[in-house]
Amino acid sequence: MTATDLGLPTLGGLDLVPTSDEPQKSKEYKSDQEVRWCPGCGDYIVLNTIQSFLPTLGLRRENIVFVSGIGCSSRFPYYMNTYGMHSIHGRAPAIATGLATTRPDLSVWVVTGDGDALSIGGNHLIHSLRRNVNLKILLFNNRIYGLTKGQYSPTSDQGMVTKSTPMGSVDTPFNPISLALGAEASFVGRALDSDKKGLTEVLGAAAAHRGSALVEIYQNCPIFNDGAFDVLKDKDEAERRLIPLKAGEPIRFGPDGDYGVTRSAWGGLEAGKVSEIGEDNLVVHDPTIEDTAYAFALSRLGGQDLQQTPTGIFRQVSRPTYDDQARAQVQQAAEAKTPDLHALLRGKDTWTVT
Amino acid sequence: MSTSPNGTGTEPLSATRPTEISRLDRVVIRFAGDSGDGMQLTGDRFTSEAAAFGNDLATLPNFPAEIRAPQGTIPGVSSFQVHFADYDILTPGDRPDVLVAMNPAALKANLADVPRGGTIIVNIDEFNKRNLSKVGYDSDPLEDDSLSAFEVHRVAMSTLTQGALAETGLGKKDAERCKNMFALGLLSWMYHRPTEGTERFLQEKFAKKPDIAEANLLAFRAGWYYGETTESFATTFEVAPAKLAPGTYRQITGNTALAYGIVAAGQRSGLPILLGTYPITPASDVLHELSKHKNFGITTFQAEDEIAGIGAALGASYGGALGITSTSGPGVALKSETIGLGVMTELPLVVIDVQRGGPSTGLPTKTEQADLLQAMFGRNGESPVPIVAPCTPADCFDIALEATRIALTYRTPVLLLSDGAVANGSEPWLIPDVEDLPDLRVTFASEPNATDGSGEFWPYVRDPETLAREWAVPGTPGLQHRIGGLEKQDGKGSISYDPDNHEAMVRIRQAKIDGIDVPDVTVDDPSGGKARVLALGWGSSFGPIGAACRRVRKNGLPIAQAHLRHLNPLPGNLGDLLRAYDTVVVPEMNMGQLAMLLRAKYLIDVQSYTKVAGLPFKAEELEGVFTDTITAARKEATL
Numbered sequence: 001m002t003a004t005d006l007g008l009p010t011l012g013g014l015d016l017v018p019t020s021d022e023p024q025k026s027k028e029y030k031s032d033q034e035v036r037w038c039p040g041c042g043d044y045i046v047l048n049t050i051q052s053f054l055p056t057l058g059l060r061r062e063n064i065v066f067v068s069g070i071g072c073s074s075r076f077p078y079y080m081n082t083y084g085m086h087s088i089h090g091r092a093p094a095i096a097t098g099l100a101t102t103r104p105d106l107s108v109w110v111v112t113g114d115g116d117a118l119s120i121g122g123n124h125l126i127h128s129l130r131r132n133v134n135l136k137i138l139l140f141n142n143r144i145y146g147l148t149k150g151q152y153s154p155t156s157d158q159g160m161v162t163k164s165t166p167m168g169s170v171d172t173p174f175n176p177i178s179l180a181l182g183a184e185a186s187f188v189g190r191a192l193d194s195d196k197k198g199l200t201e202v203l204g205a206a207a208a209h210r211g212s213a214l215v216e217i218y219q220n221c222p223i224f225n226d227g228a229f230d231v232l233k234d235k236d237e238a239e240r241r242l243i244p245l246k247a248g249e250p251i252r253f254g255p256d257g258d259y260g261v262t263r264s265a266w267g268g269l270e271a272g273k274v275s276e277i278g279e280d281n282l283v284v285h286d287p288t289i290e291d292t293a294y295a296f297a298l299s300r301l302g303g304q305d306l307q308q309t310p311t312g313i314f315r316q317v318s319r320p321t322y323d324d325q326a327r328a329q330v331q332q333a334a335e336a337k338t339p340d341l342h343a344l345l346r347g348k349d350t351w352t353v354t
Numbered sequence: 355m356s357t358s359p360n361g362t363g364t365e366p367l368s369a370t371r372p373t374e375i376s377r378l379d380r381v382v383i384r385f386a387g388d389s390g391d392g393m394q395l396t397g398d399r400f401t402s403e404a405a406a407f408g409n410d411l412a413t414l415p416n417f418p419a420e421i422r423a424p425q426g427t428i429p430g431v432s433s434f435q436v437h438f439a440d441y442d443i444l445t446p447g448d449r450p451d452v453l454v455a456m457n458p459a460a461l462k463a464n465l466a467d468v469p470r471g472g473t474i475i476v477n478i479d480e481f482n483k484r485n486l487s488k489v490g491y492d493s494d495p496l497e498d499d500s501l502s503a504f505e506v507h508r509v510a511m512s513t514l515t516q517g518a519l520a521e522t523g524l525g526k527k528d529a530e531r532c533k534n535m536f537a538l539g540l541l542s543w544m545y546h547r548p549t550e551g552t553e554r555f556l557q558e559k560f561a562k563k564p565d566i567a568e569a570n571l572l573a574f575r576a577g578w579y580y581g582e583t584t585e586s587f588a589t590t591f592e593v594a595p596a597k598l599a600p601g602t603y604r605q606i607t608g609n610t611a612l613a614y615g616i617v618a619a620g621q622r623s624g625l626p627i628l629l630g631t632y633p634i635t636p637a638s639d640v641l642h643e644l645s646k647h648k649n650f651g652i653t654t655f656q657a658e659d660e661i662a663g664i665g666a667a668l669g670a671s672y673g674g675a676l677g678i679t680s681t682s683g684p685g686v687a688l689k690s691e692t693i694g695l696g697v698m699t700e701l702p703l704v705v706i707d708v709q710r711g712g713p714s715t716g717l718p719t720k721t722e723q724a725d726l727l728q729a730m731f732g733r734n735g736e737s738p739v740p741i742v743a744p745c746t747p748a749d750c751f752d753i754a755l756e757a758t759r760i761a762l763t764y765r766t767p768v769l770l771l772s773d774g775a776v777a778n779g780s781e782p783w784l785i786p787d788v789e790d791l792p793d794l795r796v797t798f799a800s801e802p803n804a805t806d807g808s809g810e811f812w813p814y815v816r817d818p819e820t821l822a823r824e825w826a827v828p829g830t831p832g833l834q835h836r837i838g839g840l841e842k843q844d845g846k847g848s849i850s851y852d853p854d855n856h857e858a859m860v861r862i863r864q865a866k867i868d869g870i871d872v873p874d875v876t877v878d879d880p881s882g883g884k885a886r887v888l889a890l891g892w893g894s895s896f897g898p899i900g901a902a903c904r905r906v907r908k909n910g911l912p913i914a915q916a917h918l919r920h921l922n923p924l925p926g927n928l929g930d931l932l933r934a935y936d937t938v939v940v941p942e943m944n945m946g947q948l949a950m951l952l953r954a955k956y957l958i959d960v961q962s963y964t965k966v967a968g969l970p971f972k973a974e975e976l977e978g979v980f981t982d983t984i985t986a987a988r989k990e991a992t993l
């Protein structure tokens with residue numbers, strides 16, 4: 001059996017989730033639990049954005065589930081008036097995989113952080129992306145361990161002085177977008193916690209995508225890593241550094257769009273002045289390119305130093321999902337052979353004692 | 355009817371040469387050879403023939419962990435023991451009456467187990483200088499008098515097989531590989547076994563390779579005709595069918611029975627099943643078997659690791675499916691944290707541990723019962739879980755249903771402790787009527803249940819009888835709630851760090867498990883209460899303990915036997931039962947784990963007998979232990 005038989009790629013991410021006719025308000029998505037992040041934490045704005053965004057999907061609220069691991073961001077499900085599970089460190093994608101595979105009528109979201117997803121849960125993250133389970137994974141990246149009070153994380157800057165690295169971290173950080181692409185992710189996006197519009201756009205596309213979607217959210221932790229992304233929030237700096245990715249448009253950025261992205265000599269991508277590159281040589285963004293090399297090259301434009309930081313959707317390709325195919329096999333098997341417990345237990349070779 | 359030994363006739367095999375027929379009530383045969391010699395298949399086929407004939411039987415496969423251990427060496431020896439009888443037997447047998455040794459290594463590794471006077475059938479073609487010296491034989495044991503205590507049959511199995519296949523065009527090496535079927539044919543002749551099943555099996559197994567099917571059939575027939583035509587086998591043996599309880603039987607291994615039990619649990623509960631698992635010896639066959647039965651609404655998820663396997667199972671349970679994970683001891687270690695999450699979130703989950711020798715990687719293909727305390731205590735915090743264990747291969751079916759019943763009724767992870775001996779062993783199974791299987795249907799929450807009249811749904815409101823919380827699955831309108839690993843407020847289910855609440859919740863979780871409805875343990879004592887010594891076991895040691903008790907009783911000594919299928923909670927009548935005997939002896943394939951629990955719980959100084967050799971107990975060994983115990987108890991009583 002091949003997935004194409006099922007016409008799967010034409011199915012949208014939410015197509016099997018029941019909808020509601022009632023207009024919804026963001027208020028309905030707020031649980032009665034008092035939100036307990038530190039004052040000024042970036043998580044607040046993300047929570048707010050998601051609570052405003054979900055009503056626009058028009059899904060039945062009871063068919064939405066948030067599964068999280070452990071960490072500051074993993075408290076997220078408690079604040080959502082949906083179904084939710086605050087699980088154990090790093091394992092949310094595994095738990096969500098079992099849930100999504102058995103329940104196609106649910107919209108399943110994983111909320112995780114840089115420690116949860118990339119350190120202790122790295123294995124589950126890459127494998128759920130590889131399998132392309134219909135999960136939306138929101139990776140709140142604050143480049144620090146918050147809940148355990150300030151140790152360096154797998155996305156912390158090299159040399160960073162933290163509680164556990166008084167002489168500076170000697171670890172090389174991950175680029176989460178590159179990692180996800182290396183794991184065959186079919187949807188990869190990035191947004192800033194403070195950019196409500198940009199984040200909402202990426203979330204909308206992720207929700208509509210059938211398969212795993214990884215959304216990296218740069219999130220400020222004012223307590224242990226304050227200002228990690230400030231250069232992307234200062235208006236002038238942001239203009240020079242942020243590269244907004246818009247499908248079908250040449251990739252341009254900078255004041256008056258006078259910078260752009262072109263192919264580099266060795267086959268990757270590089271940024272430069274449009275006046276030097278030439279308009280015709282600008283790359284037109286296409287997230288649907290099958291070859292991950294393109295999206296990977298985009299992810300390498302921006303490094304840990306945030307000099308250049310593409311945001312938006314890096315990759316969005318259609319491919320069969322694990323859960324659709326697993327369910328199709330169960331269904332196919334049932335159609336091919338009526339379940340008959342008595343016949344199974346008897347088997348082929350029996351003998352009778354009288 | 356006669357058929358030429360070299361013919362490829364398809365007429366049924368039937369004996370014509372008159373031999374002396376010896377009628378036996380039981381026989382133990384051990385097929386032993388190199389791990390590449392196909393001994394497991396040979397033993398398995400002989401077992402099927404015995405089953406088809408209606409004998410009671412029990413088997414013990416024993417093979418190296420390496421897929422191909424060095425050829426011709428002792429570590430590379432693979433064996434399969436089958437015990438068949440005309441009455442109900444309990445074990446695969448201590449010592450083989452017949453040893454089939456395909457090479458010197460197989461002879462050397464198994465000879466010590468053969469009783470004096472036993473029969474040894476050797477493939478003399480492998481007894482060359484090189485093979486002999488490989489295993490440290492200075493001289494050929496077939497030539498000197500070291501085997502004089504046994505009845506030795508020297509058969510040139512390789513040569514004879516090659517000869518029989520000479521005209522098939524098969525290469526010499528390929529032809530020689532069929533020698534295991536030659537051995538099977540010979541033994542089938544010796545024991546008057548029905549052969550149609552094996553012939554059908556070979557045709558089906560090699561349906562896509564007709565030349566290989568033909569070669570195996572030829573070898574099988576050649577072995578059979580060899581017995582029929584050579585005078586060196588003067589006696590054949592008959593073991594009459596066993597008088598088992600009426601009904602329809604099949605032969606089944608523990609792992610297959612376990613998989614079928616899970617299928618049945620899904621059917622009887624009406625729930626879809628998700629098996630989240632990771633390959634590990636000796637549990638992988640449960641995955642293999644279940645992956646064949648997707649038509650029963652079973653999803654098998656081979657995860658990236660043990661943790662993801664159980665995570666997916668728990669996620670499926672959260673969504674209203676029956677989540678199951680299967681593994682062995684090392685996998686349980688990895689799954690511990692998720693089992694704890696299952697305890698905290700109070701979701702149904704069945705955790706299958708097919709125990710093997712430990713610690714660490716230990717002895718992957720050997721058996722042990724040393725995960726009991728891991729199952730009981732191997733998690734952080736006060737984290738009680740119910741534990742059940744099957745006592746025979748066929749019991750694996752029932753125990754899977756029982757584990758599911760407990761998981762669904764009490765909303766808890768359940769540890770099911772199988773082990774390598776029951777998992778790979780096989781026996782006849784009285785096929786149950788589907789209608790007689792337990793009804794496992796569940797009710798999901800559908801209404802708000804807040805006890806304060808607020809109209810909310812509180813996830814930790816409990817059934818007063820079972821203390822189980824309601825199972826409210828996503829998709830149910832109005833019951834949106836959040837659960838997780840943090841301590842929950844009793845009833846309402848919000849996060850709570852309140853000291854009194856934590857104290858209460860710890861005790862409620864314990865009370866829920868302690869209160870699980872578990873059947874009383876029954877005692878077998880044919881002496882009608884004269885026994886002063888009780889033999890108590892759990893899990894796969896049921897067979898050897900039972901067989902040992904029979905031997906002791908045959909010698910005129912009374913002994914009572916009881917066996918635990920529920921290890922947590924223990925049966926309610928166990929304390930009184932233990933106190934009713936002068937001595938309670940507890941044999942275990944560990945360092946005394948059940949004994950430790952019994953002493954702690956009942957303050958009874960049970961006598962622990964332990965063995966951790968990677969192999970099941972021998973009935974003979976336990977007979978000695980029990981006899982000594984009874985003698986000592988009598989001495990004490992008369993002092």
Ligand code: SF4
Nearest residue numbers: 037038041072146221
């Ligand atoms: S420690 Fe940092 S990430 Fe955590 S809640 Fe506080 S501000 Fe937010």
